[in-house]
Amino acid sequence: MIKEEIDIRVNGKTKIMGVLGNPIEHSISPQLHNTISKLIGKNIIYVPFMCSSENLETAIKGLKALNCYGFNVTIPYKEKIINYLDECSDEAMLIGAVNTVVNRNGRLIGYNTDGDGYAASFEDATKTSFLGKDILVFGAGGASRATTLKAATKGAKTITIVNRTEKKSDEIAKLINNNTSCKAFSLNYSDTKLNTLLRKSDIIVNTTPIGMYPNVDESINKDIVFSDNQIVYDLIYNPTETLLLKRASEQGAKILNGLGMLIYQAVLAYEIITGVKISEELFSTIRTLFLDINKHI
Ligand code: NAP
Numbered sequence: 001m002i003k004e005e006i007d008i009r010v011n012g013k014t015k016i017m018g019v020l021g022n023p024i025e026h027s028i029s030p031q032l033h034n035t036i037s038k039l040i041g042k043n044i045i046y047v048p049f050m051c052s053s054e055n056l057e058t059a060i061k062g063l064k065a066l067n068c069y070g071f072n073v074t075i076p077y078k079e080k081i082i083n084y085l086d087e088c089s090d091e092a093m094l095i096g097a098v099n100t101v102v103n104r105n106g107r108l109i110g111y112n113t114d115g116d117g118y119a120a121s122f123e124d125a126t127k128t129s130f131l132g133k134d135i136l137v138f139g140a141g142g143a144s145r146a147t148t149l150k151a152a153t154k155g156a157k158t159i160t161i162v163n164r165t166e167k168k169s170d171e172i173a174k175l176i177n178n179n180t181s182c183k184a185f186s187l188n189y190s191d192t193k194l195n196t197l198l199r200k201s202d203i204i205v206n207t208t209p210i211g212m213y214p215n216v217d218e219s220i221n222k223d224i225v226f227s228d229n230q231i232v233y234d235l236i237y238n239p240t241e242t243l244l245l246k247r248a249s250e251q252g253a254k255i256l257n258g259l260g261m262l263i264y265q266a267v268l269a270y271e272i273i274t275g276v277k278i279s280e281e282l283f284s285t286i287r288t289l290f291l292d293i294n295k296h297i
Contacts, residue, residue: 010045016066017273020049020059020081021074028290029072032266035289039282042274044069051077060084060108070102070273072266078112078142085110094179095149097142100269111272114143115150117265118235124264125256126231131155136197138220139207140168140186143235147207148172152182160185160197189221198224204248206234211242219243228252237262263287 019029025048033046049071051059056077061084063071073081078097082088085101088110092098098110123129130151137148140163148159149172159182163169169186176184187194198204198221210220216239224247226232232248237258245255263286267278278286 011043013043015042015044015069017044017046017069017071018049018063019046019072019074020051020063021077022051022053024048024050024074027074028262029074029266032263032286032290033270036267036270036278036282036286039285040276040278042276044274053077053080056080057084064103064106064108067106068103070100070269072269073099073101073110075142082110084108091115094175095142095146097145099146099265100272102273111269112146113265113268113272114146114261116268117261117263118147119150119154120264120268121260122231122233122256125260126254128231129154130203132157133202134200135159135203135205136201137161137205137207138210139163140165140172141207144207145172145175147205147235148184149176149179151203152176152180152184156182158183158185160187160201162187162189162191162194164189195223199227201230203231203233204253205232206236206242206244209236211239211244212236213238217243219247222247224248226251226253230254231256234258235261259290260287263290 017033019027027048030046030048037044078099081098086107088098092110092112095112098112100111100113102109133156135151135156137144140161148161152159159176161169161172166186166188173184173186176182206220210218226248230253232245232253233256234242234245235258236242240257249255267283271278
């Protein structure tokens, strides 16, 4: 019998996964992935890989040399990492960002599960789809590229992207117009059309970090008037109810935070890296476990 004091969680056969980024201390990916491995009995350990920008290439070569099973990529490397991978999925190339890398026989292949995580969490929570919807999105960063492109490929009628740096929202609108049948527009916060568009939109999405912990008293636009036939989706998951969501909910709109997307994108990444299919039952267990994660991080 093994003595209780001996730590047997990691052994010579343990596979290594992780999340690469900077900063990385606040990521909950280690808890999520290690919980999945524990629940299905896989001998995998998932660790944070903090990496400075100047060491990125060396770090990736190291992960390859050490036969890392696969890893996730987060801020600020989702775009830059593409230069160091052997191959990328068509979707990741179109988005221009990778959040999941799998090591297949020494070849590093990049994927992006943010868009699928977003769509699956939206469809699951609202029991509806993006088909025929008018969507207004705040922000034009990496998360916006992945989520707007996914909504467009899933049949959204129009997508208007509102961003501080208009060049970036212009680029996303162009990407959508060139690759899907959805009509996309780019708008500045000061555009007089914004209020009318906000009233007309079926779905309003915040992909900016405005309102994210610790700046919980900030909100994207304090004058928005919501209605009960609108869905407001804030990609932020900490706090679970941003000021934007609180106001939308008070005015009768249906609200969603970023926790569902976070869990879905992680489960999809886990499936891609390990080849294991996560059952609906296991998914439901994971979701219940992580529903109040902000109380524990
Ligand atoms: P990013 O690439 O840095 O993009 C951030 C976007 O927000 C940019 O368009 C930026 O505008 C805009 N922005 C930032 N601060 C602003 C301010 N003070 N006023 C106006 N606009 C501002 O970041 P990202 O990777 O897309 O992530 C964005 C958010 O989504 C974060 O809160 C992140 O936690 C969340 N997220 C959640 C999930 C999930 O699974 N739930 C997944 C990915 C991301 P400029 O273009 O003008 O700089």
